[in-house]
Amino acid sequence: xxxxxxxxxxxxxxxxxxxxxxxxIFLVLFMQGMFTAFMTRQGGYSTSVxxxxxxxxxxxxxxxxxxxxxxxxxxxxxxxxxxxxxxxxQAHKFLAKGILTALAYPIALTLLFFGxxxxxxxxxxxxxxxxxxxxxxFVNNTxxxxxxxxxxxxxxxxxxxxxxxxxxxxxxxxLSLIGIALSIIAAFFIRVAFAPYFTTMxxxxxxxxxxxxxxxxxxxxxxxxxxxxxxxxxxxxxxWFTAYLRVKEVQATDAVx
Amino acid sequence: MIHMHNIGFxxxxxxxFNALDLAIQKGNIYGLLGMNGAGKTTLLKILSGQLxxxxxxxxxxxxxxxxxxxxxxxxxxxLPEEFFLPSMRGDHYLTLYAPFYPKFDHxxxxxxxxxxxLDLKQKLHELSFGQKKKFLLxxxxxxxxxxxxxxxxxxxxxxxxxxxxxxxxxxxxxxERTFIISTHQVRDMENLIDPIIIIHSGRVVLxxxxxxxAQQFIxxxxxxxxxxxxxxxSEKIPSGWVTMQQRNEExxxxxxxxxxxxxxxxxxxxxxxHMRRETL
Numbered sequence: 001x002x003x004x005x006x007x008x009x010x011x012x013x014x015x016x017x018x019x020x021x022x023x024x025i026f027l028v029l030f031m032q033g034m035f036t037a038f039m040t041r042q043g044g045y046s047t048s049v050x051x052x053x054x055x056x057x058x059x060x061x062x063x064x065x066x067x068x069x070x071x072x073x074x075x076x077x078x079x080x081x082x083x084x085x086x087x088x089x090q091a092h093k094f095l096a097k098g099i100l101t102a103l104a105y106p107i108a109l110t111l112l113f114f115g116x117x118x119x120x121x122x123x124x125x126x127x128x129x130x131x132x133x134x135x136x137x138f139v140n141n142t143x144x145x146x147x148x149x150x151x152x153x154x155x156x157x158x159x160x161x162x163x164x165x166x167x168x169x170x171x172x173x174x175l176s177l178i179g180i181a182l183s184i185i186a187a188f189f190i191r192v193a194f195a196p197y198f199t200t201m202x203x204x205x206x207x208x209x210x211x212x213x214x215x216x217x218x219x220x221x222x223x224x225x226x227x228x229x230x231x232x233x234x235x236x237x238x239x240w241f242t243a244y245l246r247v248k249e250v251q252a253t254d255a256v257x
Numbered sequence: 258m259i260h261m262h263n264i265g266f267x268x269x270x271x272x273x274f275n276a277l278d279l280a281i282q283k284g285n286i287y288g289l290l291g292m293n294g295a296g297k298t299t300l301l302k303i304l305s306g307q308l309x310x311x312x313x314x315x316x317x318x319x320x321x322x323x324x325x326x327x328x329x330x331x332x333x334x335x336l337p338e339e340f341f342l343p344s345m346r347g348d349h350y351l352t353l354y355a356p357f358y359p360k361f362d363h364x365x366x367x368x369x370x371x372x373x374x375l376d377l378k379q380k381l382h383e384l385s386f387g388q389k390k391k392f393l394l395x396x397x398x399x400x401x402x403x404x405x406x407x408x409x410x411x412x413x414x415x416x417x418x419x420x421x422x423x424x425x426x427x428x429x430x431x432x433e434r435t436f437i438i439s440t441h442q443v444r445d446m447e448n449l450i451d452p453i454i455i456i457h458s459g460r461v462v463l464x465x466x467x468x469x470x471a472q473q474f475i476x477x478x479x480x481x482x483x484x485x486x487x488x489x490x491s492e493k494i495p496s497g498w499v500t501m502q503q504r505n506e507e508x509x510x511x512x513x514x515x516x517x518x519x520x521x522x523x524x525x526x527x528x529x530x531h532m533r534r535e536t537l
């Protein structure tokens with residue numbers, strides 16, 4: 001019950017910003033939908049506006065939303081007080097924000113796209129006699145997109161609680177640095193593991209067998225299994241748990257904005 | 258109700274509290290006094306779990322405030338000096354936040370708002386600073402929490418509102434509640450706060466009721482500069498010298514002027530050491 005109260009408080013307090021964001025999405029879809037319908041009528045190709053734009057709003061929009069969702073409550077000199085002294089457990093306060101950005105956002109975005117497509121397609125049918133092409137969330141790997149969003153969003157959730165300002169930029173920067181570091185480590189690992197195939201430090205022998213992956217099928221299977229485990233299992237759990245610990249330890253001295 | 262033992266706290270490398278001890282009993286309106294930067298706000302934030310002490314133990318309402326447990330927060334209301342109110346109407350705020358406080362008294366809230374002249378249909382962000390403070394104060398008093406922490410509550414209030422504030426706090430006081438009011442405006446708090454806590458140089462240097470202070474000290478105005486070991490503090494004023502001195506058995510009790518008391522404690526904290534020990 002108390003958890004629902006916390007969620008309701010989050011929604012009510014962010015209602016205005018979320019409405020503006022929703023309206024922006026609708027207007028972008030509307031403009032694009034009208035333009036595409038007009039161009040199709042002029043003999044251009046008909047393309048789906050919705051499936052093209054959905055990943056952008058899902059991933060980029062979701063990551064930015066997640067990044068800023070903790071800012072006022074965790075790192076604002078005046079706003080922090082209300083959140084820290086709100087009579088709710090720290091787990092509820094954290095989970096309310098986490099669930100809204102990880103689960104509610106993709107669902108709401110899907111509904112918004114579907115609702116917008118009904119309005120826009122009806123208008124284009126009336127104005128341009130363009131055939132109706134509603135947004136269908138059950139095609140084009142949308143489900144898999146949601147799963148990838150869930151995993152990657154957890155990184156931004158951690159960034160939102162870890163960095164005290166410029167959360168999104170710093171998370172992207174940190175990801176880039178980690179990516180570079182992992183690439184270097186991977187390069188050295190390959191150099192060591194496949195040493196017989198190298199002639200110089202990073203020069204590969206010309207007779208490098210193309211079927212090397214089949215030759216080392218067990219190794220690649222294990223590597224893929226580990227990569228899947230890290231990506232789908234360890235990464236989101238680590239990010240959520242670390243972000244929760246960060247919420248637990250945040251105090252007034254962390255407020256910077 | 259509140260026990261702080263051997264508290265150490267510092268901002269960066271600058272120490273603020275060093276082995277601070279404090280014990281607070283329920284059923285009182287404590288006045289927390291201290292110079293600028295003495296750590297009054299820090300102390301209040303430690304009590305409400307917004308800052309974690311680096312050393313020592315704290316117990317608030319039987320809970321460790323560091324954990325910020327729901328049960329503790331349900332029974333604690335903290336009005337900070339600077340605050341944020343969401344962009345919504347007063348009645349909407351009430352609908353959203355009141356359910357978090359199980360003992361919230363809606364009738365009392367309406368009465369406090371009426372006393373302070375607040376319109377709940379008005380958007381909170383359109384209110385003046387003083388009106389916002391009165392709104393939050395009304396909310397905090399109506400929450401019926403066992404512990405109410407007010408940090409500089411009269412800052413930003415107009416003169417009628419200050420007396421209204423004293424009346425409202427006095428009417429909201431019960432034997433089961435405790436108020437801790439931090440203030441620089443001691444004149445605003447006269448006849449309201451008792452006992453008095455004064456922090457100085459990282460420690461609690463005075464923690465005593467006005468009655469016990471009046472039994473041991475007198476404050477008088479003398480025409481010439483007073484001298485002698487019984488004089489704890491003296492200050493030149495246009496009509497002579499205001500002095501605080503040890504009371505002997507023949508002298509009558511005098512009211513304790515908070516400003517003089519505060520100046521005396523800061524100037525001569527050793528003279529009050531025994532007052533602190535008595536209450537712990």
